[in-house]
Amino acid sequence: MAEFAPVPDFALGPEIPESGYHVTELGGGAYGITSGMVNTVFLVTKNGVVVVDAPPDLGEALLAGIGEVAPKPITHLIYSHAHADHIGSAHLLARDDLKIISHELTARFIKEAHDDDRPLPNETFTGTRSELSSDGERFVLEYTGDWHQPGNLFIHLPEQKVLTAIDSFTVKNAPFFRLLFSARVPAYFAAMDQMLEYDFETVVSGHMALFGTPEDVQTNREYIRDLRTAATEALCAVDLREAAAAAGVPDNNKQARLKVWMDTPPALAELTDHH
C-alpha cells in the first residue's frame, strides 16, 4: 500500500471555505480565485469584468466569487488554452454579447472536441501576439511556443503586474507529472525564461491554492534543470539491451522491449534519488 508524506505547510495555501472558492486581491482591480485544485484570474474594469478561463472545479463558484467582488457583467472571457479542466465551465458564462477570445489553434481544438460546455471563441488571432483593451485596461496575449499545448497563451496585465501562465508550473510544488503533459519539452524549458522576461509581481499558473512570484518561476526552472541532468545521467547509465534481457523480454516482442526502455531510466533515477 502506498504511503504519502504530509504536504509541507508552505505548499498548502489558504483553506478553502464551504463556498468552494477563495479570492485573493492582486491589486489594480485584479483578483485571483482558487478552488484549491484550480485557479485563475479576473479583472474588474469600470463597466464589467474580464475573466481568464472557467474551470469546472470552480464551476458556479467562479460566478459567486466574481459577484462578491464586483456585481458587474462579465464582458470578456479569454481562453488560456483548450483543455477542459480549465475552460469546461465556460458555458455557464455564455450569453449573447460575451466576447470569447483565444488563439486560433485553441479554437481549432475546441471545434474538434464537439463539447457544448466549451463554447467556440468569437474572436481569435493568429501569430504570436494580440492585445485586448477593455475600459482602458490592457491585456497582452502572447503565443511564444507549444510549452503546454498548441495555442497556449501568456496573458499579461502590465498595469497590475500580473502574468497568467496556465499550466506552466505548480507554485511551491514540483510540476505535475510529465511536465504538465507538455506538448513540446524544449518549449517548456524555454517558457520559464520567457516568463521571467515579463514585468510581473504575481503569476497565476492554474493549479492549487497559491499564486506565485518571479522567484517561484526561478525555483521551477532550477528544478527542471536538475531533472534534465538526472534524466540524462539515467539514460546514459542504462544499457537498454541489458534491461530488456534482465526483464526477460523475448526478442520478437518489440512493444514489450519499448516499454522496458521507457520504464528503466526513470526507475533508475528514482533509485538514485533515495540515497
Ligand SMILES: [Zn+2]
Ligand atoms: Zn492544460
